[in-house]
Amino acid sequence: MNAVxxxxxxxxLAFAGLTSAxxxxxxxxxxxxxxxxxxxxxxxxxCPGVQPGGGRLLQCIQAxxxxxxxxxxxxLASIQAARAQ
Numbered sequence: 001m002n003a004v005x006x007x008x009x010x011x012x013l014a015f016a017g018l019t020s021a022x023x024x025x026x027x028x029x030x031x032x033x034x035x036x037x038x039x040x041x042x043x044x045x046x047c048p049g050v051q052p053g054g055g056r057l058l059q060c061i062q063a064x065x066x067x068x069x070x071x072x073x074x075x076l077a078s079i080q081a082a083r084a085q
Contacts, residue, residue, distance in 0.1 A: 031079050038075035042068050 027035070039061075043050075046067045047060035061068060 027079065031082070035075050035079060038069075039072040042072045 043057055043061065046064045047057055050056050050060045065073075
């Protein structure tokens with residue numbers, strides 16, 4: 001049985017928490033900016049041509065966690081941790 005890498009679990013949980021309208025609305029402006037800064041290049045590199053909306057970017061990132069940069073993973077984990085408090 002293969003273990004799921006911790007980074008993949010964090011990425012999936014973080015995006016899952018951010019995908020609902022309520023989740024996105026609960027992010028502060030600074031959190032949104034930090035996420036955009038940390039993950040924008042990853043989304044462009046990992047998911048070129050994927051149209052935003054309908055969870056398509058999330059699905060793409062979830063399907064390719066090994067290609068997501070550490071800063072993006074850390075930003076997602078940080079936001080998820082802040083929301084859990």
